[in-house]
């Protein structure tokens with residue numbers, strides 16, 4: 001009988017033979033190709049990825065095993081959605097904010113190190129063929145999550161209007177990526193344009209101009225509530241990517257449960273496996 005590889009042995013990019021084609025998720029060791037600061041808080045990480053990892057769909061995420069930033073152990077993986085998928089070059093990109101031990105440990109990875117990733121995980125965004133103009137609205141780390149759906153829209157000839165909410169222009173991340181597929185509207189705390197009333201006026205103008213067949217959002221409760229309200233008023237379908245503290249990322253631990261509302265009834269769902277992308281009208285605030 002032919003020996004099977006040990007089931008938990010990670011796939012090593014560039015070294016392991018392809019195995020278990022029927023299983024879409026795997027643990028992979030991905031060589032770091034580039035890892036740069038983009039500002040004082042965010043890093044841009046590019047890894048060489050396995051074919052299964054490259055099959056990631058917009059809105060899905062990986063659970064990353066971050067190196068410890070100190071002498072203590074770091075037990076749990078940290079979820080990160082993909083910022084850009086470069087299938088021709090076999091690369092995945094992440095854009096993340098350093099906030100605690102996990103992400104500060106992640107920040108220590110250097111060119112040539114291996115990043116241990118599990119994924120792709122969760123349910124991502126959908127893009128219906130009849131949608132020709134979409135609006136993406138993100139804030140903070142949520143901007144990174146909006147990258148691949150904008151990329152997919154661009155590949156399908158769908159026009160994207162990206163509203164990037166941030167403290168200042170320096171933190172309106174991904175403007176170059178979004179500009180490749182449509183219009184970019186930065187709304188900033190520094191000049192007051194990020195106020196909900198102003199974002200509402202922008203969204204209403206896009207609706208009136210028939211440039212809003214669908215809404216996508218991530219990263220801000222108040223902006224999610226705004227899109228939800230306008231989506232309901234104007235009959236515009238919407239999706240929201242939720243960020244929730246996770247442990248396993250695979251379904252069994254129930255750490256990531258949140259409440260949703262479906263047909264007037266409250267429902268508990270796990271963000272890692274039932275999402276992280278949910279119908280905007282079913283999502284409740286946080």
Ligand SMILES: Cc1cc2nc3c(=O)[nH]c(=O)nc-3n(C[C@H](O)[C@H](O)[C@H](O)COP(=O)(O)OP(=O)(O)OC[C@H]3O[C@@H](n4cnc5c(N)ncnc54)[C@H](O)[C@@H]3O)c2cc1C
Pocket residue numbers: 061078079080081082095096097098099100101102103104141144145242243244245246276
């Ligand atoms: C599906 C998903 C996709 C994500 N994608 C991105 C991304 O593309 N870029 C990015 O910068 N961040 C993203 N996050 C958030 C990222 O997972 C957290 O910032 C990270 O886990 C923090 O780990 P830490 O050890 O550095 O911080 P900790 O010390 O664990 O926590 C520091 C702070 O971050 C909060 N936090 C911890 N874990 C999460 C979490 N899972 N979600 C939200 N807040 C958390 C804590 O409450 C605390 O306030 C994503 C989260 C999810 C669930």
Ligand code: FES
Pocket residue numbers: 245246247248249250251252253254255256257270271272273
């Ligand atoms: S993180 Fe364990 S069930 Fe979602």
